[in-house]
Each structure stands twice: as C-alpha cells, then as structure tokens.
Amino acid sequence: MEAISVEFTKVGKRFGARAVLAAVSGTLRPGEVLVVAGPNGAGKSTLLNILAGVLRPSRGGVAYRRGDEEVPRREWFENLGMASPDMAVYEELSAIENLRFFGRLRGHALADGALAELLETLGLPVREHHRAVGTYSSGMKQRVKLAQAALHAPAVLLLDEPSSNLDAAGHEAVAALVARFRARAAVAVATNDPREIAWGDARLDLAL
Amino acid sequence: MRASTLLSESLAVLGKELTAELRSRVALNAIGLFGLTTLIAVAYQIGPYQIQEQDRPYLLSALLWIILFFAATSGLSRVFVKEEDAHTAKTLRLAARPLAVFAGKYLFNLILLSALFSLIVPLYCALMSYRVRGVAGLAVVLAAGAVALASTSTIVAAIIARASGSTTLFAILSVPLVLPLLVMLIQGTRAAAASAELAAVLPALQGIVSLGGAVLTVSVYLFPVVWHD
Numbered sequence: 001m002e003a004i005s006v007e008f009t010k011v012g013k014r015f016g017a018r019a020v021l022a023a024v025s026g027t028l029r030p031g032e033v034l035v036v037a038g039p040n041g042a043g044k045s046t047l048l049n050i051l052a053g054v055l056r057p058s059r060g061g062v063a064y065r066r067g068d069e070e071v072p073r074r075e076w077f078e079n080l081g082m083a084s085p086d087m088a089v090y091e092e093l094s095a096i097e098n099l100r101f102f103g104r105l106r107g108h109a110l111a112d113g114a115l116a117e118l119l120e121t122l123g124l125p126v127r128e129h130h131r132a133v134g135t136y137s138s139g140m141k142q143r144v145k146l147a148q149a150a151l152h153a154p155a156v157l158l159l160d161e162p163s164s165n166l167d168a169a170g171h172e173a174v175a176a177l178v179a180r181f182r183a184r185a186a187v188a189v190a191t192n193d194p195r196e197i198a199w200g201d202a203r204l205d206l207a208l
Numbered sequence: 209m210r211a212s213t214l215l216s217e218s219l220a221v222l223g224k225e226l227t228a229e230l231r232s233r234v235a236l237n238a239i240g241l242f243g244l245t246t247l248i249a250v251a252y253q254i255g256p257y258q259i260q261e262q263d264r265p266y267l268l269s270a271l272l273w274i275i276l277f278f279a280a281t282s283g284l285s286r287v288f289v290k291e292e293d294a295h296t297a298k299t300l301r302l303a304a305r306p307l308a309v310f311a312g313k314y315l316f317n318l319i320l321l322s323a324l325f326s327l328i329v330p331l332y333c334a335l336m337s338y339r340v341r342g343v344a345g346l347a348v349v350l351a352a353g354a355v356a357l358a359s360t361s362t363i364v365a366a367i368i369a370r371a372s373g374s375t376t377l378f379a380i381l382s383v384p385l386v387l388p389l390l391v392m393l394i395q396g397t398r399a400a401a402a403s404a405e406l407a408a409v410l411p412a413l414q415g416i417v418s419l420g421g422a423v424l425t426v427s428v429y430l431f432p433v434v435w436h437d
Binding site: 052054056077080082084086087088089090091092093097101102104105106107132145148 | 212216217220221223224227228231232294295296298299300301302303304308436437
C-alpha cells in the first residue's frame with residue numbers, strides 16, 4: 001500500500017442549528033500519529049467521520065494525496081481502516097468468520113492462520129476465535145473491531161477511542177498496533193485518555 | 209485499484225447474510241410463521257368450498273398473493289434495518305462497494321422469497337383445493353414475481369433503514385411499487401390456473417418483468433446515494 005496523506009482545510013460541521021466543528025485544519029502524514037483531543041462534544045468523532053468520508057462537512061474540504069496526486073473519493077475506503085464506538089462486527093459470526101468476510105470484501109483474503117495471528121497480537125486467545133462474537137465481552141468485541149480495521153494493512157488508519165472497554169493488556173496491544181502502523185501509514189487517534197495522547201507525534205486540540 | 213471483484217464482494221455479502229440468518233433465524237421465523245398462520249386462518253375460515261365455482265380463479269389467486277406478500281413483508285424489510293440496529297452498517301459501508309451490498313442483499317431476499325413460495329404455494333393449493341391447469345405457467349409467474357418483489361423490497365428496505373427503520377414507512381413506500389405488481393401477479397396466477405397453455409400467462413408476465421426490471425435498474429443507480437448519504 002503506497003503512502004497517503006490526508007489534508008483537511010477549514011472543516012466545519014453543523015447538525016441543524018448546532019455547530020460541532022468550526023474551521024479545523026490539519027494534515028495526517030504517513031509515518032505520524034495525529035492525536036485529536038478535546039472534551040466530550042468537541043467534535044472528535046465527527047472529525048474522524050469526515051476524514052473517513054462517511055460524513056460530509058458543512059464547510060471546508062478533505063483531500064487524500066498520494067505524493068502530488070489526489071486520490072479520487074471513490075478510492076478512499078479501500079485505503080482506509082477505521083474503528084470507532086459506533087461501529088460493530090457481526091455478532092452471529094465468529095471472530096475468524098468476521099475477518100474472513102471483511103477480508104474477502106477488501107480483496108485481502110488471508111489464510112485463517114494469518115487471521116488468528118492478527119487476533120492474537122490484539123490479545124484475543126485462539127480458543128475464542130471460533131465462538132460467535134455475540135457471546136464475547138465488550139473488550140473482546142473491541143479487539144475484533146480493531147483487527148477488522150487493520151486487516152488489509154491500510155494506508156490511513158482512523159481510531160476513535162481505541163482502548164475503550166480494554167484492560168491494561170488490551171491497551172498495550174493497541175499501543176503496539178499503533179506503533180506498527182506508525183512506520184508506514186497515516187494514523188489518527190481521537191481520545192481523551194492520557195496514555196493514548198502520549199502516542200501522538202502531532203496533536204490537534206478541539207474546543208467546545 | 210480494488211483487489212476484489214464486484215461478484216466476489218456480492219457473494220461474500222450473500223454468504224454472510226445466509227450464515228447469519230441460519231444462525232439467528234429471525235427473518236425465516238417471521239416469514240414462515242406469518243405465512244403459515246395467515247394460510248391456516250384463510251383455509252379455516254374460507255376453505256375450498258365457501259367460494260362459488262365461477263369466483264374461484266379470481267378469489268383464490270388474490271388470496272394466494274395477499275398471503276405471500278404480507279408474509280414476505282414481515283421478513284424482507286429487516287435486511288438493512290438490522291445493519292443499522294446492530295451498528296454494522298458503517299463497518300460494511302467502509303469495506304464493500306454499494307452495488308455489492310445491494311446485490312448480496314437482493315440475492316438473499318430472493319432466496320428467502322423462493323423458500324416462502326416453495327412452502328406456502330403447495331400447501332395453499334392443497335388446503336384450498338386450488339387446481340392449477342398450467343403448472344409451468346404458474347412456476348414462471350412465481351419466479352418472475354420473486355425477482356420483481358425482491359428488487360422492490362430490497363430498495364425500499366434500504367430507504368427505510370436510512371430513515372430510522374420505520375416499518376410504517378416501508379408499507380407506505382411499497383404501495384406505489386407493489387400494488388401494480390401484485391395486480392399483475394394475481395392476473396398471471398389466474399391465467400395459469402385457467403389454462404394449461406404457457407401463452408396464457410404472457411400478457412401478465414410482460415408487465416411483471418417490465419416493472420421488476422425497471423425497479424431493479426433504478427435501484428442500481430439509486431442505492432449508492434441511499435447507502436452513503
């Protein structure tokens with residue numbers, strides 16, 4: 001996957017009369033982790049959704065660039081991995097089946113051994129891989145969600161509160177994942193957790 | 209450039225739908241229970257002998273499609289609502305092309321409808337003593353009806369899922385699309401019951417295929433807008 005940077009310029013978002021974001025600018029650079037911080041309601045998740053292209057900004061714009069060339073919007077999703085609290089994987093399927101499914105959709109049909117290895121690096125033991133996700137604890141579901149985001153080695157990784165519901169070991173696993181992606185991808189982490197804020201090479205503070 | 213093909217993505221969505229449904233059986237139970245309950249209520253109250261001989265082709269064709277349509281509606285409308293309710297819609301939106309999602313869900317609805325028709329139609333014919341002269345004609349009408357109803361149900365289900373999942377909205381949006389289709393399906397079924405000639409169902413079949421094809425074509429263009437905006 002070629003390196004991609006994400007530029008956002010004077011991005012603003014209104015929901016009806018309520019302004020959530022006002023003229024936020026910045027760049028997500030390959031090899032860097034951008035931490036988006038700010039109090040609840042400051043628009044951290046909204047900004048990540050706009051950067052992902054699942055939410056349209058009310059003003060301003062976002063551009064994905066591969067070198068000098070702009071990546072067409074229709075190609076954003078294939079270069080993107082995302083995990084956020086408003087996303088879930090399929091509860092009727094096991095962790096391996098979920099990853100197999102998302103891998104097929106993204107054209108990265110990995111062998112079960114590679115999928116199991118990915119889950120293990122995120123702290124989900126092998127004995128749990130073939131059980132329906134619906135029977136998992138919230139922390140185990142979070143691990144599968146993160147594996148889904150990282151599965152296709154995306155050039156842009158957006159993580160919204162990635163350690164939520166995770167124990168200390170889970171937090172360490174996410175830190176290792178972010179460190180792995182930092183080497184070759186553009187990473188953004190929306191968080192208020194001081195441990196996650198420490199991962200950042202750059203920081204964007206949003207205010208209410 | 210995407211590494212997966214549209215066909216492989218569509219089949220992946222279909223496979224996921226079938227696996228999830230076989231494990232939860234929510235739509236299968238809803239459709240099966242609604243279909244069987246309505247069928248038994250109709251058979252018990254009206255039965256084969258409560259209808260005058262000259263009215264049988266008209267009434268029995270209409271009753272069959274009323275049972276099939278309402279049973280189908282109880283299950284098919286969930287195909288997108290369940291993604292929104294379970295918070296999997298965004299995960300799916302980021303991973304799959306819109307057309308692959310539509311195709312996979314459409315094929316899943318088509319399989320559900322085919323299962324419903326296979327269960328209810330023979331039982332209905334037996335319980336209501338509904339003698340069909342043109343079995344081949346009826347099979348063609350049912351197949352065309354399943355294709356057309358699946359396309360209508362799938363696009364309407366997508367619209368209501370984005371409008372916070374109101375099943376009332378499903379009914380309202382379905383009326384202008386489904387009413388003419390149901391009328392033609394009833395006409396085709398009546399023609400198949402009355403004549404062994406396949407040509408007897410052709411006028412209705414042309415209408416069913418035209419309407420189903422038009423809805424499917426419009427859906428292919430409309431769905432990406434509904435799915436992403």
